[in-house]
Amino acid sequence: MHIFVFSFNRGLFLDNCVRSIEACAPQCKLTVIDDGSDDPETRAVLADVAKRHRVVDKTAESGHKLGGLYANMQAAYEMAADDELMCFLQDDTQMVRPLTDEDIQHLCQSFEQQPDLGFVSPAFVRGFSLRKKADRDFRFDRERDFWFWYPKKRSTGTWFSALLIADPKRLRQLNWQFEVGESVNNRRAAKLFCRMARMRAPFSMWLPNGRAYRGKQKSMALRFGEWSRRCGLYPLQIMSDQEVQALKQAEPARLPVAEEFLKTTRGNISTPWAYDPMQGAGWLKLLDRLERKLRGLFR
Template sequence: MHIFVFSYNRGAQLENCVRSIEACAPQCQLTIVDDGSDDPATQAVLREAACRHQVIDRTAESGHKLGGLYANMQAAYEMASADELMCFLQDDTQMVRPLTEEDIEALRASFANQSDLGFISPAFVRGISLRRKVDRDFRFDTDRNFWFWYPRKRSTGTWFSALLIADPKRLRKHNWQFEVGESVNNRRAAKMFCRMARMRVPFAMWLPNGGAYRGKQKSLALRFGEWVRNCGLYPLQVMSAVEVNGLAQASPVRLPVAEEFLKTDKKVRQPWAYDPMQGAGWLKLLDRIERKVRKIFS
């Protein structure tokens, strides 16, 4: 499996992500695709990582709030070999358990035996996703050995998520292209593939309470949200063999909710937040206004 990590100006998080991959999946090829980081600390991490892994500096201007993420995902997809699976992670994520050769072979077999399978999520379920009753419908398919999500509306994450495992050969067969925006890719995937499969025992997760960027910028509203939430680096502990086996063999099958199975070194309020402005609509509004004003006068 070829693991791609997408990075921009979060040096501490990137270093944590790379170290987790080295510890949990040393057999996998790792490529870091950086979106033109100009932060000295991040540049230092990239230089150090380049001694062991492929690092690509690719500044892609898409005009989207997530910067060049989707353009860089497309570039990574075009680089990926048809002979191996690809896994997309981001600098604010990490691996949380060892990924074995048996795991990879099982993923290969899933793609081989399930012709409508387009994307598999390597991530645990966010506890925040279960707060609304209409979003709680996760069903385990025994034949496929995957969880699937059935929210009332066609939510992002139902068919596609930026954290993914895919077979490049299958995507190319369907002329797949990564578009700008998760909702756009979600709608596109819904026309081509089954719902996004979710592993019984995932191996990756977003870090809680991390910082963020919008269009490679931090508005005053975003900075305020980061200050209120005390955003920083909150690494996740790697699961023990006992914990992994317990989830893998649980009967009945248990939904892999991050807060139930993962631990942080520092106490973090639950459900974990992944956006500094999460749940604060007024901050999101101020952020949009500030970015529009900046664009007008830039």
């Protein structure tokens, strides 16, 4: 498996992510694709990582609020070989358990035996996804050995998420291209594949209460959200072999909700965990959009 990590100006987060991969998946190839970071701390981390792994500097501008993420995902896809699975992570995520050769073999066999399988999520389920009754419908398919999500309304994350595992060869056979925006990719994946599969025992997760950017910038609303939530680096503990095996072998299968199985290494964080400084604060999101729109008008 070839793991790609996408990075921009979050040096401490990137360092935590890379070190978790080195500890949990030393057998995997690792490439970091940076979106033109100019923060000195991040540049120093990138230089250090480059001593051990491939680092690619991509500054493609997509015009989307997430900057060049999807352009860089496309670049990673084009780098991936046909004879290996690819896994996409981001600098504000980390691995939370060892990824064994048996895990990788199981994933390879799943793609071989399930021709409609397009994307597998390597991440735990976020607790806030279960707050609405209409979104709680996760079903375990024993034959496929995966969880699948059946929200009442079509939602991003149902067929596609930016954190993913995929078979590049299969994607190329169907002329797949990564478009700008998760919802666009979600709609396209829905026409080509089954719903996004979710592992019985995932191996990665977004860090709770992390810092964020919108279009490579931080609005005053976003900064206020980070301050009010006390956002920072909250690494996750690596699961023990006993915890992993208990999750893999649970009967009936247990939905892998992050807050139920994972713990941070520092600080107490309220649940459900937040992954966006403006999560649940519609007024902040409105102010953020207005500020970015005004900034664009006066450029």
